[in-house]
Amino acid sequence: MSKKIKSRNLDKYITYSFLILIFVISQLLVMTGVASNKFEGLLVPISVYVLLAVSLNLVVGFSGELSLGHAGFMCVGAYAGSLFSLLMQNVITVWWLRFPMAIIIGGLVAAVAGFLIGIPVLRLRGDYLAIVTLAFGEIIKNLFNNMYLAIDKNGVFFSMNASAYTKHAFDAATKQDLIKGAQGITGTPNDSNFVICFIVIMICVIALLNLIDSKTGRSIKAARDNRIAAEAMGIDVTKAKMTAFVIASFIAGMAGVLYSHNLRTLVASKFDYNLSILVLVFVVLGGMKNMRNVIIATIILYALPEALRALNDYRMLLYAIVLIVMMLLNNNDKFAAFKKKLSIKALIARFNTKGGVK
Amino acid sequence: MPILETKDLGIQFGGLKAVDGLYIKIEKGQLYGLIGPNGAGKTTVFNLLTGVYQPTSGSFYFDGEQISNSSPVSINKKGIARTFQNIRLFGDMSVIDNVKVGFHNSYKYSMLEGVLRVGRYRKQEKEYHDKAMELLKVFGMENEAKLLASNLPYGKQRKLEIARAMATNPKLLLLDEPAAGMNPNETAELMETIRFVRDNFDMTILLIEHDMKLVSGICEEVTVLNFGTVLAQGKTETVLNDPKVITAYIGEDD
Ligand SMILES: Nc1ncnc2c1ncn2[C@@H]1O[C@H](COP(=O)(O)OP(=O)(O)OP(=O)(O)O)[C@@H](O)[C@H]1O
Ligand SMILES: [Mg+2]
Numbered sequence: 001m002s003k004k005i006k007s008r009n010l011d012k013y014i015t016y017s018f019l020i021l022i023f024v025i026s027q028l029l030v031m032t033g034v035a036s037n038k039f040e041g042l043l044v045p046i047s048v049y050v051l052l053a054v055s056l057n058l059v060v061g062f063s064g065e066l067s068l069g070h071a072g073f074m075c076v077g078a079y080a081g082s083l084f085s086l087l088m089q090n091v092i093t094v095w096w097l098r099f100p101m102a103i104i105i106g107g108l109v110a111a112v113a114g115f116l117i118g119i120p121v122l123r124l125r126g127d128y129l130a131i132v133t134l135a136f137g138e139i140i141k142n143l144f145n146n147m148y149l150a151i152d153k154n155g156v157f158f159s160m161n162a163s164a165y166t167k168h169a170f171d172a173a174t175k176q177d178l179i180k181g182a183q184g185i186t187g188t189p190n191d192s193n194f195v196i197c198f199i200v201i202m203i204c205v206i207a208l209l210n211l212i213d214s215k216t217g218r219s220i221k222a223a224r225d226n227r228i229a230a231e232a233m234g235i236d237v238t239k240a241k242m243t244a245f246v247i248a249s250f251i252a253g254m255a256g257v258l259y260s261h262n263l264r265t266l267v268a269s270k271f272d273y274n275l276s277i278l279v280l281v282f283v284v285l286g287g288m289k290n291m292r293n294v295i296i297a298t299i300i301l302y303a304l305p306e307a308l309r310a311l312n313d314y315r316m317l318l319y320a321i322v323l324i325v326m327m328l329l330n331n332n333d334k335f336a337a338f339k340k341k342l343s344i345k346a347l348i349a350r351f352n353t354k355g356g357v358k
Numbered sequence: 359m360p361i362l363e364t365k366d367l368g369i370q371f372g373g374l375k376a377v378d379g380l381y382i383k384i385e386k387g388q389l390y391g392l393i394g395p396n397g398a399g400k401t402t403v404f405n406l407l408t409g410v411y412q413p414t415s416g417s418f419y420f421d422g423e424q425i426s427n428s429s430p431v432s433i434n435k436k437g438i439a440r441t442f443q444n445i446r447l448f449g450d451m452s453v454i455d456n457v458k459v460g461f462h463n464s465y466k467y468s469m470l471e472g473v474l475r476v477g478r479y480r481k482q483e484k485e486y487h488d489k490a491m492e493l494l495k496v497f498g499m500e501n502e503a504k505l506l507a508s509n510l511p512y513g514k515q516r517k518l519e520i521a522r523a524m525a526t527n528p529k530l531l532l533l534d535e536p537a538a539g540m541n542p543n544e545t546a547e548l549m550e551t552i553r554f555v556r557d558n559f560d561m562t563i564l565l566i567e568h569d570m571k572l573v574s575g576i577c578e579e580v581t582v583l584n585f586g587t588v589l590a591q592g593k594t595e596t597v598l599n600d601p602k603v604i605t606a607y608i609g610e611d612d
Contacts, residue, residue, distance in 0.1 A: 059573065161579065209475045210472065210474070211469070211472060211473050214467075215458070215465040215472060216472055217472075218451070218458055218459050219459065219462055221451055221455075222451065222462075224450075225447075225448035225449055225450050225451060226449075228410065228430075228442075228446060229442065229447070230448075230459070231411075231429075231430040231431050231434075232408055232434060232439070232440055232446075232521065232523075233439070233459055233460050233462060233523075233526055234431055234435050234463045234526055235459065236431055243469070301520045
């Protein structure tokens with residue numbers, strides 16, 4: 001095998017070792033009691049953000065599409081997974097059997113959502129995906145925020161109307177609330193833990209790095225670098241972009257399940273635009289493309305505000321300084337190119353191009 | 359049966375007939391030239407033949423099959439590959455990965471095999487890695503395999519475009535100004551390489567070129583376009599000595 005393939009593998013193994021190292025250290029800190037309860041409480045959320053960031057990086061960094069609604073896919077996954085666990089709690093009582101099923105179901109439902117969004121949008125050239133995913137995220141949030149789902153011995157009650165829910169005559173003895181509007185889902189079994197999160201992260205990162213370094217990954221990158229040339233080489237650009245987008249949605253959905261099984265109450269308002277943008281910031285400041293850097297950026301940027309909490313007023317100031325330093329350390333022209341892509345002027349220009357080819 | 363035949367092929371942009379009433383017949387194994395002044399419509403012909411533009415009149419036949427309304431992807435799968443006048447490499451990918459993208463439809467392993475690294479994945483990655491290296495060797499670029507494509511010097515970017523197009527295993531190769539920006543030495547070397555490719559890879563080549571030395575050196579037949587229409591057509595020597603052609607190139611007012 002060639003040197004090049006070897007050196008690529010080396011880079012992968014560095015990433016895997018890095019993840020394992022972080023896991024082992026965190027576990028040791030927790031087990032020996034050195035770490036505070038707060039530190040322990042951060043492990044699952046950080047893992048969830050790592051999953052969100054690596055999956056969004058596949059879309060933004062590798063397929064070159066801008067997605068502003070990653071939280072929406074996480075939300076869909078979280079609700080699907082929680083509903084499954086709630087309903088199956090008494091059917092499948094072994095949690096370590098039920099929870100992986102919930103994770104996969106959450107991922108699948110989110111992947112279907114990604115597929116449905118992708119069908120109309122990814123055929124088009126230009127940053128339509130940014131606009132549609134932005135809308136998708138908001139719509140999903142509001143949809144779940146107003147959704148009422150309950151069961152009693154008379155059957156299933158479903159409504160998008162709060163007063164219909166209040167007025168409905170439930171059989172009090174057998175009534176079980178599943179989704180209760182803005183109050184969301186309560187009573188999801190707390191099956192999530194750091195070990196499972198770590199396993200899911202490892203599987204996803206290995207799968208993603210293998211994918212990127214296969215013919216599929218090359219077609220995704222080719223479609224990003226030059227759409228017209230990619231088509232001239234016989235690559236179905238829509239399919240390549242769709243593959244990246246659906247896989248990313250799947251992982252975001254799984255992250256949502258890990259997240260929702262770590263909470264007492266799951267509410268849709270958590271999955272807002274700010275969450276999507278936060279993950280995008282992790283990806284962009286991680287330099288895009290390189291998965292390990294994106295993971296490092298996520299861990300630092302997520303943990304930092306928490307670690308600095310003791311400093312009170314200076315916290316956000318320090319956080320801002322770190323952001324600026326990371327920006328400067330970043331590959332500058334790439335960041336500049338990305339900013340250019342984000343600017344409104346560039347967006348308008350993209351909608352107006354007719355696509356002449358020389 | 360000619361490998362490529364266009365019949366009354368044309369395209370109109372608004373009021374401009376960029377290509378009009380084009381008849382070309384190219385036999386298998388030929389090295390055919392398409393020349394003409396700037397803006398004559400040469401690149402537009404390539405865009406028609408590769409499905410980037412749909413013709414507004416006429417049609418063309420590849421290997422006897424009418425493919426004038428196909429998509430770029432399906433035309434490439436049928437066996438036509440091209441290079442671009444304004445280089446369109448995959449700039450953020452390595453040189454060898456650019457060539458491997460060309461092999462995309464030759465790989466037979468599934469996405470799942472690729473993700474799990476099982477089944478046909480390893481064998482085929484090795485096989486096409488070696489094939490990509492062989493192609494790079496044809497252009498003397500085997501030592502640049504790991505470079506980022508955008509970091510290559512201009513001349514080598516043009517060569518990589520050809521190597522990448524060849525990786526799609528075409529029967530007909532369309533080269534849009536392959537020698538543009540090259541010095542006379544590089545051009546002479548490229549001429550040899552193009553001939554070598556035609557002779558050893560079983561390809562028919564249609565090329566656009568402004569360098570008359572290259573055209574007269576390797577093209578057996580040429581078509582001269584001017585303002586979208588055919589000015590002259592036939593054996594290279596005869597056509598290049600045609601006073602009409604000389605006037606079109608030098609300009610009418612002297
Ligand atoms: N998409 C398009 N829309 C409008 N006009 C176009 C389009 N594509 C090409 N043209 C016009 O068609 C004409 C032929 O252009 P083309 O690029 O084919 O010329 P060319 O022979 O390749 O010239 P050069 O030697 O400079 O490359 C030009 O007048 C050009 O402006
Ligand atoms: Mg041209």
